[in-house]
Amino acid sequence: MLVSPSGPTRPERVARGIELLTGWGLRPVAAPNAYARAGYLAGADELRAADLNAAFADPEVRGVICTRGGYGSQRVVDAIDMAAVRRNPKVVAGFSDITALQFALWRGARLAGVHGPGAAWRDERTPLRSAESLHAALMTTEPVTVTAVAEEETFPVRVPGRAVGRLLGGNLCLIVASLGTPDMPDLTGAVLLVEEVQEPPYKVDRMLTQLRRAGVLNGLAGVAVGQFTGCADGWPVDVADVLAERLGDLGVPVLGGLPIGHGAGQLTVPVGTEATLDAHAGTLTVAPAVR
Numbered sequence: 001m002l003v004s005p006s007g008p009t010r011p012e013r014v015a016r017g018i019e020l021l022t023g024w025g026l027r028p029v030a031a032p033n034a035y036a037r038a039g040y041l042a043g044a045d046e047l048r049a050a051d052l053n054a055a056f057a058d059p060e061v062r063g064v065i066c067t068r069g070g071y072g073s074q075r076v077v078d079a080i081d082m083a084a085v086r087r088n089p090k091v092v093a094g095f096s097d098i099t100a101l102q103f104a105l106w107r108g109a110r111l112a113g114v115h116g117p118g119a120a121w122r123d124e125r126t127p128l129r130s131a132e133s134l135h136a137a138l139m140t141t142e143p144v145t146v147t148a149v150a151e152e153e154t155f156p157v158r159v160p161g162r163a164v165g166r167l168l169g170g171n172l173c174l175i176v177a178s179l180g181t182p183d184m185p186d187l188t189g190a191v192l193l194v195e196e197v198q199e200p201p202y203k204v205d206r207m208l209t210q211l212r213r214a215g216v217l218n219g220l221a222g223v224a225v226g227q228f229t230g231c232a233d234g235w236p237v238d239v240a241d242v243l244a245e246r247l248g249d250l251g252v253p254v255l256g257g258l259p260i261g262h263g264a265g266q267l268t269v270p271v272g273t274e275a276t277l278d279a280h281a282g283t284l285t286v287a288p289a290v291r
């Protein structure tokens with residue numbers, strides 16, 4: 001089922017995503033309020049929560065694909081029927097603001113998810129390789145391996161080593177926004193995934209510093225650094241410098257350059273499952289989220 005837990009979208013924006021999903025043999029159905037709109041939200045909180053709960057309660061629904069991110073997931077997560085999620089677990093795919101939803105589902109039902117493009121699909125940003133990656137994560141039970149790409153701005157961010165742990169995280173802003181809430185996961189022994197869009201280096205510094213000061217990075221197994229897209233301003237410090245300085249002294253392996261996030265060629269990874277980060281080989285390998 002296609003749901004919009006966060007920002008609004010339009011049918012024409014989702015048409016290409018529906019075409020892709022149909023081509024994979026799936027039957028994508030838009031939730032009743034998938035195209036609702038209330039300012040910057042995809043309808044009232046009650047409507048967005050109702051769509052999520054309907055998707056989890058319906059035994060005919062085998063997966064939940066979020067149309068897009070934006071803002072709004074945190075406003076509805078406390079209304080999710082976690083008992084229904086536990087009775088009939090199904091994969092939830094999305095990224096950006098959907099990080100908050102995936103954190104809540106991990107907390108309430110230990111539900112693994114899929115960090116990848118939503119149904120509001122744009123071929124110019126997410127070409128064939130992106131579609132193949134999402135298909136593999138949703139439709140197979142094979143591990144997913146993503147390799148660091150030299151063209152990514154975060155590629156120089158690297159601390160040698162190999163780490164094994166559960167992959168948790170997603171969008172940096174939403175990770176930080178989860179501090180102090182019941183949904184913030186215990187990252188002890190985890191591989192933390194971070195990515196961001198349109199936040200200047202000093203704001204990335206601020207967010208990473210807040211995580212450090214809150215103590216949540218203590219005990220990490222490693223850090224997987226995805227795309228930091230459009231994260232620049234006029235200062236002579238780039239976002240890779242900030243990431244290297246704020247993550248490089250944690251004493252754990254760090255791997256940048258992963259094409260995971262808001263940038264062109266976005267690839268998909270499961271979250272909430274066991275991962276192996278190999279900074280020497282430049283790979284992140286993650287166990288499947290589907291059964």
